[in-house]
Amino acid sequence: MTDVGYAALSLALLTAAYCALASAWGARSRRPQWIESAENGLVATAGLVALATAILLYLLLSQDFQVQYVYAHTSSYQSTLYVISALWAGQEGSLLLWSLLLSSITVAVILQKRQWPAVLWPYMLTSLAIIHSFFALMLVTVQNPFTVYPTRPLEGAGILPVLENPGMVVHPPILFLGYAVYSVPFAFTMATLITGRVEASWLRGIRRWNIAAWLFLGLGILVGAWWAYVELGWGGYWSWDPVESASLVPWLTGTAYLHSLMAQERRGMFKRWNALLAIATFLLCILATLVTRGGIIISDLHGFSRTIQPVAYYLLGFIGAVTAASGVLFYLQRHKLNDEQQLGQLLSRESGLLLSNLLLVGLGAAIFMGIAFPNIAQMLWGIRVYLGSPFYNRVFAPLALVIVFLIGVCPLLSWRKSSPQKLLRHIRYPAILAVAVGSILFVLGVRQPFALLASMLIMLAAASIVSEFIRCTIRRSRLRSESALRALTGLFSSNRRRYGGLLVHLAILLIAIGITGSSLYKTERVVALAQGDVAIVQDYILKYEDLAVLNEVGKQRYVATMGVYRGQSRIGTLRPEKDFYWSIQDYVTEVSIRTTLKEDLYIALDWPEEEGLATFRINVYPLLVWLWIGGGLLLLGTLIAIWPSDGERSLKARRESRT
Amino acid sequence: MTIAVIALLTLLVVASLTYPLLLGYSVTEPPADKVESSSALGKAEMEVPNADQETQAPDLAAQVEEEVKVIRERRARPSAGHNRGGK
Numbered sequence: 001m002t003d004v005g006y007a008a009l010s011l012a013l014l015t016a017a018y019c020a021l022a023s024a025w026g027a028r029s030r031r032p033q034w035i036e037s038a039e040n041g042l043v044a045t046a047g048l049v050a051l052a053t054a055i056l057l058y059l060l061l062s063q064d065f066q067v068q069y070v071y072a073h074t075s076s077y078q079s080t081l082y083v084i085s086a087l088w089a090g091q092e093g094s095l096l097l098w099s100l101l102l103s104s105i106t107v108a109v110i111l112q113k114r115q116w117p118a119v120l121w122p123y124m125l126t127s128l129a130i131i132h133s134f135f136a137l138m139l140v141t142v143q144n145p146f147t148v149y150p151t152r153p154l155e156g157a158g159i160l161p162v163l164e165n166p167g168m169v170v171h172p173p174i175l176f177l178g179y180a181v182y183s184v185p186f187a188f189t190m191a192t193l194i195t196g197r198v199e200a201s202w203l204r205g206i207r208r209w210n211i212a213a214w215l216f217l218g219l220g221i222l223v224g225a226w227w228a229y230v231e232l233g234w235g236g237y238w239s240w241d242p243v244e245s246a247s248l249v250p251w252l253t254g255t256a257y258l259h260s261l262m263a264q265e266r267r268g269m270f271k272r273w274n275a276l277l278a279i280a281t282f283l284l285c286i287l288a289t290l291v292t293r294g295g296i297i298i299s300d301l302h303g304f305s306r307t308i309q310p311v312a313y314y315l316l317g318f319i320g321a322v323t324a325a326s327g328v329l330f331y332l333q334r335h336k337l338n339d340e341q342q343l344g345q346l347l348s349r350e351s352g353l354l355l356s357n358l359l360l361v362g363l364g365a366a367i368f369m370g371i372a373f374p375n376i377a378q379m380l381w382g383i384r385v386y387l388g389s390p391f392y393n394r395v396f397a398p399l400a401l402v403i404v405f406l407i408g409v410c411p412l413l414s415w416r417k418s419s420p421q422k423l424l425r426h427i428r429y430p431a432i433l434a435v436a437v438g439s440i441l442f443v444l445g446v447r448q449p450f451a452l453l454a455s456m457l458i459m460l461a462a463a464s465i466v467s468e469f470i471r472c473t474i475r476r477s478r479l480r481s482e483s484a485l486r487a488l489t490g491l492f493s494s495n496r497r498r499y500g501g502l503l504v505h506l507a508i509l510l511i512a513i514g515i516t517g518s519s520l521y522k523t524e525r526v527v528a529l530a531q532g533d534v535a536i537v538q539d540y541i542l543k544y545e546d547l548a549v550l551n552e553v554g555k556q557r558y559v560a561t562m563g564v565y566r567g568q569s570r571i572g573t574l575r576p577e578k579d580f581y582w583s584i585q586d587y588v589t590e591v592s593i594r595t596t597l598k599e600d601l602y603i604a605l606d607w608p609e610e611e612g613l614a615t616f617r618i619n620v621y622p623l624l625v626w627l628w629i630g631g632g633l634l635l636l637g638t639l640i641a642i643w644p645s646d647g648e649r650s651l652k653a654r655r656e657s658r659t
Numbered sequence: 660m661t662i663a664v665i666a667l668l669t670l671l672v673v674a675s676l677t678y679p680l681l682l683g684y685s686v687t688e689p690p691a692d693k694v695e696s697s698s699a700l701g702k703a704e705m706e707v708p709n710a711d712q713e714t715q716a717p718d719l720a721a722q723v724e725e726e727v728k729v730i731r732e733r734r735a736r737p738s739a740g741h742n743r744g745g746k
Contacts, residue, residue, distance in 0.1 A: 007665040015672055022676075036679035044672045051668075 002067060002146035005055035009144075012048040012099075013136035015041045020129035027122035035122045039110050042125065045132055046103035053100045056093065056145050060086055066152040069093060069145045075158030075583065077554040082164050088172045089159045091293050091311065092145035097173065098289070099135040101180040106132070109184060115205045116188075123191035131183050134318050142310040161555070161581045161588045167227025171220060175247060178217025179285035182254065184209040186282035189275050193329035196336035203265040208642055210261065214254045215638040217285075221247055222631040230591060237518075237627070240392040242371045246291035249371075250284035252364035253277055256357040263353050266415060268340030272330070273357070275337065279326045283319050284364075290315040291371065345417040352410035359403050366395040393519075397450065401457055404512055407505045408461025411468065411498075430463030454516045462509045465502050492640060500641025507633035514627025518600075523620040526606065528613040537618050540601055541565040542574075544616070547609055556580045558608035560616070564594060564601065576605040576616065600624045 019041035026034030056069065060083050065071040073086040073093070088094045106128050109116075116124060139145065159168075188206045192198040224244060229237035238244065257277035263269045294312030343350055370387045377385040412418075412426045438456040446452055469488070477487035492499045527535045529544040536542070543563040550557040557579045564572040574592035581588060594601040600621040607615040 003661045004664050004668075008668060011668060011672055015676070018676065033679045033682075037676050040675040040679060041672075044675045048668070048672070 001055055001059065001064075002148055005052045005059075005146040006140070006144060008048040008052040008055070009136055009139045009146075012045045012052070013133060013140050015045045015048065016129050016132035016136055019045065020126050020133060023122040023125035023129065027126075035125065038122070038125050038129065039113070042103075042106050042110060042129060042132070045129075045136075046107045049096070049099050049103045049136075052139075052145075053087070053096055056096060057084065057087055060084070063156065064152075065154070065156045066148050067145075068147045068149060071149065071153055071156045073156070073159050075156040075554075077583075078158055078164075081169060082159060085163075085169045085172075086159055088176070089163060089168070090145075091309070092139065092143040094172060094176065094293065095135060095138055095143050095311070096145055098176050098180060099132070099139065101173075101177050102128075102131060102135065102183060105180055105184060109187075117197075117199070117202050119195055119197055120188065120191035120202070123194045124187040127187035127190040128183060131187075134314075138311055138314050142314065158583050161579065161584060162231060165227055165231045167223060167231060171223045171227055174216050174223060175220030178213050178215075178220050179250075179289065181209060181213035181216060182250065182282045182285050185213065185257070185278045189278035190326065190329070192337075193275060193326060193333055196333040198264075198271060198337070200265050200268055203261060207261060207265070210254070210258055211638060211642045214251070214258055215635065215642075217247065217251045217254060218634060219631065221251060222628075222634075226628065230593065232589070237624075238515075240370070240387075240389050243292050245367050245371050245392070246284075246288040249364045249368050250281045250288060252360045252367070253281045253284060256360040256364075257281055259353050259360075260357050263350050267350065269343070269350060270354075270357075271337040271339055272334070275330070277357075277361075279322070283322060284368075286315060286319055286322075290319070347413065347418045347420060347423070349410065349413040349415045349418070352406060352413050356403060356406045356410060359399050359406070363396065363399045363403075366399075367392065370395070400512070401454060404454070404457045404461050404509065407508060408457075408464040411502060411505065412464060426467070427460075427464055430460050430467060433463045434460035448520060451516065451520045454512070454520075458509050458512055458516070462506060465506050465509075468502065469499075493645075496640050496643055496645055500637050500639070500643075503637030503640060504634055505637075507630045507637055510626045510630030510633060512630075514624050514630060517623025518621040518627070521622045525618045526615065527618060528615045530612050530614075535616070535618065537601075538620050539566055540620070541567075542603070542616075542618065544614060547614060554582055556582075558605065560605050560608070560614055562592070562603055562616070574601070574603050576603045578605045578608050595625050597625055598622065 019038040022034045022041065023038035026032060026036075026038065059067050059070050060074055061080070063070065063074060063076060063083075065074075069090055069092055070086075073089045074083050078086070086093065088097045109124070109128070113121060185206050188209075221244070224247070225237040228239070228244075254277075257274060260270045260274050260277065264271055264274050290312060294309055294315055343354065345351070370391055373387055374385050377383050408430065409423070409427065412423060414422075434456040437459040438452050441452060441455055446455070469491070472491055473484055473487045476482065476490055477484050480487065480490070482490060523538055525535070525537050529535060531544055531546065534541055534543050541564075543565065544560065545563050546561040548557075548559045548561070550559060557577055559575050559577040562574045562576065563570055564574055572594050574594055576592040577590045578587050579590060580586070589604050589606075591602060591604045593603075600619075602619040602621060604617040605614065606617050
């Protein structure tokens with residue numbers, strides 16, 4: 001079985017390498033049969049990778065501990081769900097998953113080949129095939145998931161207990177899907193650089209892939225944050241750990257690309273900049289894989305290897321080769337990628353997009369430096385430096401505030417030139433509302449300048465988006481004599497892209513509310529209580545009522561019962577627990593959270609009981625739930641924006657009926 | 660058995676790669692230059708109605724306002740025929 005799996009990966013490597021050459025040769029020699037052969041080859045590669053994945057999954061489920069990967073990541077105590085998720089728990093498996101997702105995406109791209117410009121198509125295939133070859137090469141040479149022991153161990157080591165969380169099932173695949181989908185805009189851009197041709201109408205096809213990649217990456221990051229929040233027990237959702245920061249950087253550049261692509265589609269501007277962003281975003285996805293899997297960066301939160309892995313050299317080599325190749329192409333084609341229009345007025349949509357692009361890329365660069373600096377310092381000066389939250393907060397917070405402001409203002413600007421009077425007319429009521437909110441918060445006792453400024457800017461941006469919805473709904477309702485609800489739904493169906501995009505902006509503001517409230521006004525207490533004791537945290541009265549010790553397969557659970565009171569009335573019961581796992585001989589925390597729209601009450605049992613006292617970490621996070629609600633709205637808004645409009649659907653139907 | 664499976668896999672892959680080369684390009688696929696020209700045709704078709712609205716909403720709103728104004732003015736102004744009827 002393992003031999004077949006390894007053979008499938010080896011064949012995938014050979015086939016993908018052939019496809020890269022065949023499609024390029026087909027384009028050069030104008031022989032479409034070679035291009036068709038490459039298409040078939042990439043579909044075959046996908047089949048081979050799927051076969052290898054199916055074999056590894058079978059080996060995991062059948063618990064064949066002779067296979068090193070199965071031994072390292074499963075045990076007979078593990079539930080089926082976590083045996084399946086062990087597929088991406090280890091290095092080899094996660095690279096195989098990367099490869100599988102890339103293959104599936106490539107097949108989807110091939111299935112809709114008619115939407116891609118014929119002149120670019122073979123080079124897109126070449127680029128995708130090179131990425132396939134690279135991943136297959138790593139799997140065949142240094143990350144073979146089918147390596148076996150000479151004899152069969154009786155029991156597997158199992159995955160870390162902390163990974164037995166729904167987050168483990170969802171977070172890595174979504175994140176990898178985001179990384180893999182970014183290979184499509186990358187392949188498209190490389191094809192435009194090779195041919196030196198790009199037309200505005202071609203960008204419509206790439207836009208949808210770009211948004212999908214952005215959505216998956218964003219959701220992957222959010223699910224990761226949620227997982228950290230509910231599982232790790234250190235009382236937070238984001239710690240600026242290098243691994244999580246590394247996934248944020250391509251999301252930021254991807255956001256910049258998403259926006260500046262609009263200027264290229266609409267006005268033929270930012271061509272070189274967009275090409276640069278598409279390539280950089282994809283390379284940053286590879287870099288995030290390197291940070292996660294290469295062992296080159298010290299990560300405190302994620303338990304990945306701390307010694308440099310052989311795969312790191314492959315990933316670095318790939319990044320270097322792609323950078324060099326795209327640099328040469330950039331130089332050769334520099335005259336063909338000239339902008340069709342120049343940036344005119346300062347107060348225009350283009351200027352707003354440029355400014356937001358610079359901020360997003362600047363933010364990404366600062367975080368990237370934060371990740372790389374400890375390594376650079378060690379390499380150059382031999383000192384160990386760790387850049388923690390204070391550095392990132394200092395860099396991130398001010399730039400994020402300007403971005404929030406632009407979220408509110410940018411969609412109100414017109415292309416080419418905007419009149420200041422019109423902008424002021426649109427923004428005056430949101431501005432009044434923002435000042436009112438700032439004043440109310442001040443009266444209520446909020447004194448932190450950053451909190452006040454952030455609240456006002458978030459309100460300004462949110463109110464300008466909501467007022468845009470209201471204004472357009474009223475106009476549509478009057479013009480067509482429709483009810484308000486019908487007019488609102490009509491707005492979405494008439495222009496999904498714009499109104500879906502506005503919903504996404506609103507979602508980002510909700511996320512900003514969650515982050516601002518929970519980080520600036522969190523309350524943290526560590527208390528030691530005997531059974532029957534009471535702790536008072538803000539207006540919560542918490543009574544430690546009981547500690548149950550439960551023996552289960554593979555672990556011993558210590559479950560504390562905490563009564564939650566406000567005044568005299570009991571408003572809930574929380575059960576934080578600490579589980580001792582025999583396999584790792586260590587404790588894992590299971591936090592208990594009471595969530596309301598106003599705040600989260602978060603209790604972690606730090607130490608079950610020593611001399612009759614149990615230690616609890618009690619946190620109150622104001623407004624945190626809005627972070628997750630924002631995530632939900634982000635998904636909804638993006639789906640609306642990405643959904644084909646009626647016009648596009650009828651066009652597709654016409655094309656299908658013709659063929 | 661393992662060798663037979665690997666041989667079968669290899670055969671399938673090689674067949675999928677070589678059949679377009681042996682048969683020339685398939686009859687269902689137009690040659691690359693034709694596809695390019697049809698894509699240029701597609702470009703015109705891809706001009707989807709409302710596609711540009713998202714970038715012009717503030718202008719659109721003003722435009723709608725203008726239209727409503729014109730309609731109101733037209734309703735308020737008595738037409739020539741109406742005047743004649745009144746005489």
